[in-house]
Structures are given as structure tokens and as C-alpha cells.
Amino acid sequence: MTQASTNAPMPSTKWPSHLRLALLMIISLAILVMSVAIGHSRLPLDRVIPAMLGLNEDFIVQTLRLPRSLLACSVGALLGLSGFLLQRLLRNPLASPDIVGITSGASVGAVLFIVVAAGAAPFWQPIWAFIGALTAAAALLGLTWKQRLSVTRVVLVGICLNSGFAAITTLLLVMSESTTSAMAYTWLTGTLYGANSAVNHWLIPATVVALLGCLLLKRELAVLALSDEQQVGLGLSTLPIRLLILCLSAAMAALAVSFAGAIGFVGLLAPHLTRQLLPKHLPGQLIGCALIGANLLLLADLAGRTLFLPRDLPAGIFVSAIGGPFFIFLLARQRR
Amino acid sequence: MVSTKPLLLGLILLVFSAFWMSLSFGQTRISQQDLWQAFTAFDATSVEHTVVRINRLSRAATALVIGAALAVAGVLSQTLTRNALASPGLLGINAGALMFIAIGFTWLNLSSLLGYMLLGFLGATVATALVYLLAWQRGLLSPLRIILAGAACGAMFTALTQGILIADQATLSGLVYWLGGSVAGRSLEAVGAFAPWVLVVTILVWLSSRLLNLLLLDDETAAGLGQSVNRVRPMAGLAVIVLAGGSVAVAGLIGFIGLIVPHAARRLVGTDHRRLVPVSALIGGLLLLLADTLSRFIIPPQEMPIGVMTAAIGIPVFLVLVTRRQVAL
Numbered sequence: 001m002t003q004a005s006t007n008a009p010m011p012s013t014k015w016p017s018h019l020r021l022a023l024l025m026i027i028s029l030a031i032l033v034m035s036v037a038i039g040h041s042r043l044p045l046d047r048v049i050p051a052m053l054g055l056n057e058d059f060i061v062q063t064l065r066l067p068r069s070l071l072a073c074s075v076g077a078l079l080g081l082s083g084f085l086l087q088r089l090l091r092n093p094l095a096s097p098d099i100v101g102i103t104s105g106a107s108v109g110a111v112l113f114i115v116v117a118a119g120a121a122p123f124w125q126p127i128w129a130f131i132g133a134l135t136a137a138a139a140l141l142g143l144t145w146k147q148r149l150s151v152t153r154v155v156l157v158g159i160c161l162n163s164g165f166a167a168i169t170t171l172l173l174v175m176s177e178s179t180t181s182a183m184a185y186t187w188l189t190g191t192l193y194g195a196n197s198a199v200n201h202w203l204i205p206a207t208v209v210a211l212l213g214c215l216l217l218k219r220e221l222a223v224l225a226l227s228d229e230q231q232v233g234l235g236l237s238t239l240p241i242r243l244l245i246l247c248l249s250a251a252m253a254a255l256a257v258s259f260a261g262a263i264g265f266v267g268l269l270a271p272h273l274t275r276q277l278l279p280k281h282l283p284g285q286l287i288g289c290a291l292i293g294a295n296l297l298l299l300a301d302l303a304g305r306t307l308f309l310p311r312d313l314p315a316g317i318f319v320s321a322i323g324g325p326f327f328i329f330l331l332a333r334q335r336r
Numbered sequence: 337m338v339s340t341k342p343l344l345l346g347l348i349l350l351v352f353s354a355f356w357m358s359l360s361f362g363q364t365r366i367s368q369q370d371l372w373q374a375f376t377a378f379d380a381t382s383v384e385h386t387v388v389r390i391n392r393l394s395r396a397a398t399a400l401v402i403g404a405a406l407a408v409a410g411v412l413s414q415t416l417t418r419n420a421l422a423s424p425g426l427l428g429i430n431a432g433a434l435m436f437i438a439i440g441f442t443w444l445n446l447s448s449l450l451g452y453m454l455l456g457f458l459g460a461t462v463a464t465a466l467v468y469l470l471a472w473q474r475g476l477l478s479p480l481r482i483i484l485a486g487a488a489c490g491a492m493f494t495a496l497t498q499g500i501l502i503a504d505q506a507t508l509s510g511l512v513y514w515l516g517g518s519v520a521g522r523s524l525e526a527v528g529a530f531a532p533w534v535l536v537v538t539i540l541v542w543l544s545s546r547l548l549n550l551l552l553l554d555d556e557t558a559a560g561l562g563q564s565v566n567r568v569r570p571m572a573g574l575a576v577i578v579l580a581g582g583s584v585a586v587a588g589l590i591g592f593i594g595l596i597v598p599h600a601a602r603r604l605v606g607t608d609h610r611r612l613v614p615v616s617a618l619i620g621g622l623l624l625l626l627a628d629t630l631s632r633f634i635i636p637p638q639e640m641p642i643g644v645m646t647a648a649i650g651i652p653v654f655l656v657l658v659t660r661r662q663v664a665l
Binding site: 323324332 | 592595635
């Protein structure tokens with residue numbers, strides 16, 4: 001009942017792959033600059049770009065907007081890559097960190113923090129969320145280890161853990177007061193509000209390292225596209241590969257949701273958009289997936305903080321508003 | 337694998353006793369004599385009789401019917417897409433129903449619960465039709481395209497619902513009723529109208545078990561056997577609309593059953609739909625009945641949300657089944 005997620009239709013070959021990737025990079029940079037320039041007050045580009053490069057001192061750009069945009073980039077890229085790895089590993093186009101329980105594990109941690117330790121410094125909330133996500137990942141590994149992390153087993157135990165953690169979150173929300181549950185709901189939708197540059201100082205390098213790690217694993221990822229029988233037939237021991245990919249994917253998702261809340265759909269949509277837009281070349285797909293995830297979240301956050309001024313709405317709301325219709329457009333275009 | 341006949345018999349007995357428990361136990365304990373008389377010699381002045389006839393009976397019937405409908409819809413969704421992660425929500429059913437209900441709260445000012453139920457069902461149908469339309473490519477319905485179209489449409493409808501909620505905060509309080517999912521407070525008429533549909537569709541699904549079994553093969557093999565899988569897929573989709581769309585309209589979003597009960601049933605009786613469909617339906621109904629009955633006792637006088645209870649009962653059982661038995665999907 002599993003399915004090769006790699007047999008998605010190829011994009012048309014009108015544009016060669018390097019050109020597509022280069023174009024995507026330029027668009028990403030343009031979106032990044034735009035997201036810093038647009039906001040409550042609109043800033044001219046000749047003020048934004050030098051400040052982004054660190055040539056000028058600018059409070060709005062350097063303290064308020066750039067950290068938030070950069071956080072959106074790293075969180076989006078991490079979620080996109082995590083989804084990409086999981087869809088490869090499980091050979092299932094529906095796989096994403098939200099569906100195997102990692103995001104909902106983080107949610108339990110974060111909501112528990114809001115309910116139990118509301119008085120503590122908010123600095124601790126990402127740490128609680130991270131511990132929650134790691135607990136979920138450890139449970140997933142522990143419960144499937146005896147079956148050598150077989151694909152079907154990981155899928156089944158994953159959906160089960162996801163339901164379980166979601167039930168615990170609901171339970172916590174029911175037992176808590178309404179003010180705390182309002183805070184929790186914002187976290188559960190996913191928001192980049194309150195980003196600061198201290199986090200970015202190590203989250204951005206971590207994202208780059210994760211992307212490089214994925215690129216180094218391209219041979220292992222190619223092996224995962226084969227069926228279990230083919231893998232055995234080739235005499236490959238894939239258990240270490242599966243363990244490595246699963247841990248990497250879980251760690252990326254855990255990092256991302258710890259800082260931005262339970263943002264859904266990025267991990268699911270970014271890999272699919274990538275497959276529709278870029279040729280099958282694996283390193284290109286990985287870089288592209290990171291970029292597309294980053295762009296999705298950047299645009300979603302931009303929409304959240306500008307469309308309904310003066311309100312600053314959680315970015316999680318707009319991820320599906322931007323990704324969904326775009327994906328439908330791509331699917332509809334293929335029908336002809 | 338367990339032999340089927342004793343299993344079916346045991347499940348039917350369990351469903352009956354769970355139904356009886358759901359009628360008897362709660363904040364008001366009903367004696368066996370009162371329970372019997374509520375049906376044979378109804379006395380409108382007796383509190384016990386009223387509780388049984390007005391409150392508990394519709395509740396138990398809703399739980400049984402919705403549980404069975406969701407489980408069968410789950411089996412069909414997973415077979416239709418050949419994907420273990422699929423559930424009725426995948427076809428856009430939940431997202432479509434919610435959006436239409438949100439529209440109803442914001443702009444239509446409907447007065448009756450029945451109106452919202454019909455609206456929810458309409459939304460589920462429209463969404464699923466859209467998913468099928470998008471998935472249809474050159475006369476073919478591939479499982480992969482159903483999945484992709486379902487994910488995309490689900491995302492879009494969710495976004496639209498959230499947009500409505502942002503524009504009109506009052507709608508949220510109306511939607512909470514459906515978002516949480518509940519089997520309490522539904523009239524017996526609503527369930528009574530839905531139950532025959534569930535029964536008929538489930539029997540039809542069971543009768544087409546052989547065709548459904550073919551959907552589990554890859555398309556080339558099925559075509560080689562001379563079966564048009566493309567004719568089965570739209571029919572199976574229609575059945576999911578009736579079962580899952582109706583369930584969402586009656587009881588709101590109740591997760592877990594549509595996704596996990598089919599897997600539990602598969603662990604017990606294998607993938608053949610002739611056994612899988614009835615066993616799933618019974619397990620689904622049983623689970624929701626038990627969950628609803630237990631939800632009255634955890635934090636009295638409040639009731640536990642039904643989703644939490646189904647997970648609390650279902651997950652331990654499912655984890656044992658999954659980690660012990662060796663059955664390929």
C-alpha cells in the first residue's frame with residue numbers, strides 16, 4: 001500500500017534545470033527583500049538593501065523585520081526538507097512531519113509549558129517544545145526498532161502517535177483556563193511573532209548544515225527510492241540509512257516547530273511543489289525544496305502581518321492560503 | 337489472522353453490551369427495570385424514562401452509526417488511494433463541510449441544526465467532486481493524483497474557512513460545535529435519517545468486495561484482469577461522500593476512527609474486503625460507543641471530548657496490534 005512518491009509527473013523541459021534553480025534563487029532573494037521592505041510602514045529599497053547588508057544602522061530593518069524574515073526562511077526550509085526526507089523514506093506522498101507525530105509531540109511540550117509553567121521566562125518554551133518533539137521521535141524509533149524501521153511500521157506507529165499526542169493536547173486545552181488556551185491556539189497555528197536575532201545566530205547555520213547534510217546523503221536517498229525487495233536484492237543494509245534519515249528529518253522538524261509553533265502544510269506541500277517545478281535531479285530538488293519551503297513561509301508571514309493591519313495574524317493561517325491554490329493551479333495545468 | 341465467524345459474533349455481542357451500557361450509565365444511573373419500562377411502558381413524567389428516550393437513545397444510536405460509517409469510509413479511502421495514510425478527510429470532505437458551515441454561520445443565518453447538517457453535507461460533496469475533477473487526467477483516475485488533489489483542495493478550503501473566521505470572529509463560536517465533534521445532543525430524527533443510508537451503502541460496499549480487492553492491485557494488473565478500475569473508483573468515492581460527508585454533517589469532525597480502525601481490522605482479518613468491511617464497521621461502532629460512555633465519567637460533571645476518549649481507548653489496543661502481528665498491508 002505504499003507508493004513511490006518519486007513518480008510524480010515531470011515538469012516540462014522547456015527550461016533547463018540549472019536555469020530553473022537559478023531563477024528560483026533570484027525570486028527567493030526578491031521575496032526576502034520585499035518582506036523586509038513591506039510592513040506597517042513601507043521602506044524604500046535604497047534604505048532596505050544597505051541595511052540588510054549591514055552597511056547602515058536601521059532599527060526597523062535590523063531589529064524588527066530582518067530577524068523575523070530570516071526566521072521564516074530557516075523554519076520554512078527546515079520543514080520543507082524534513083517533509084522531503086520523510087516522503088522519500090516512507091515512499092509516501094502524504095508523509096510529512098505533522099503526520100508522523102513529531103509536530104504534535106512538540107505541541108504537547110509547548111502547550112504543557114503554557115499550562116504548567118506559564119510564569120516562567122518565555123525563553124524556555126522552545127526548549128519544552130523541542131523535548132516534546134524528541135520524545136515523539138524517540139517513541140517512533142522505539143516502537144518500530146524491532147521491525148527494523150520497516151516503512152509500513154513507521155507509517156502506522158506514526159499516525160498512531162500523532163493521534164495520541166493530539167488527544168493529549170486537546171485534553172490539556174480542555175482542562176486549562178480560556179486565557180491560556182487562547183495563547184496555546186496561537187502557538188498551535190504557528191507564528192513568527194517575537195522573532196529575535198539571537199535565535200537566528202545559530203538557527204541559520206544549523207539550517208545550512210542540515211541542507212549540506214541532506215546533499216551529502218544523496219546516494220542514500222537514491223537507495224530509498226527502491227522497494228524493500230530491491231534493496232535486499234542488492235545486498236544493501238538499509239537500516240543505518242533509514243535510521244540516519246529518520247533522525248535527521250525529525251531533528252529538522254523539531255528545531256523548526258520549536259521556534260515557530262506547529263506550522264502545518266509546509267512539510268507536505270513544499271516537496272510536492274518542488275517535484276512539480278524542478279527536474280528530478282536530486283541535489284537540485286533538495287536545494288529547491290529548501291528554497292520553496294522558505295518562500296512559502298516568508299509569503300505567509302508577510303500576508304499575516306500586512307493584509308489585516310493593524311492585526312498581526314499567525315503565519316500558519318496563510319501557508320495553506322498561498323500553497324493550496326498554487327498547487328491546484330499546477331495540477332489543473334497538467335490535466336491538459 | 338483470526339478466524340472470522342467467532343470474531344464477528346464476538347464483536348456483535350460486544351456492540352450490544354456497549355449499547356446497553358451507553359443507555360444505562362451516566363450522570364443518572366438507570367436501573368434495569370426503568371430501562372425496560374422506558375421502551376415498553378413509557379411514562380413522560382418519569383425522569384429516568386425521559387433521560388433514556390430523549391437523551392441516551394439518540395446518543396447511543398449516533399455513536400454506533402457514525403462510528404461504523406467513519407470506519408467503512410476509512411477502509412474505502414485507503415483502498416481507493418492505496419495509501420495507508422489516507423482517511424476520509426483526505427478527499428477534502430472535512431474541509432469542505434467546515435467551509436460551508438462557516439459560510440452558513442456568517443451569511444445565511446440558518447435557524448435549524450438540520451439546515452447546517454444539509455449545508456455540511458453539501459460542502460463535503462462539492463469538495464470531493466472538485467478533488468475528483470482535478471484528479472481526473474486523460475480519462476484516468478490515478479491514486480497519486482487523488483492524493484495530490486485532495487491535499488491541495490483540503491489546504492485551500494481550510495484557508496478559506498480561516499479567512500472567514502478572521503473576518504467574522506463570531507462564527508468561531510458556532511463552528512466549535514463541529515470542530516470538536518460530538519455525538520451528544522443530536523436528535524433521533526437526524527440519526528434516523530442517516531442510519532438507513534449507512535446500512536444500504538455499507539451493504540453495497542460489502543457486495544462489491546471483489547471489485548474493491550482489485551483496486552489493491554496495481555492498475556495494469558487490474559486492467560489485465562479485464563476489470564475497469566476506473567468505474568469502481570468513482571463509485572467508491574460516492575460511497576465515501578455519503579458515509580463520511582453524512583458523518584461530518586451529523587457529528588462534526590471525529591478523527592482517529594476513519595484512519596486507524598481500518599488498520600486495526602486489517603491486522604485482525606487481513607486485507608480481503610469481504611471480511612474487512614463488516615469487521616471495520618463493527619469495531620468503529622464499538623469504539624465510538626465505548627468512548628462516548630466512558631467520556632461521562634472522567635471529569636464529572638463535565639464530559640471528556642469524544643476525540644480524546646477514542647484515542648485513549650483505541651491507541652493502546654492499536655499499538656499492541658501493530659507491533660505484535662506480522663501482516664503486510
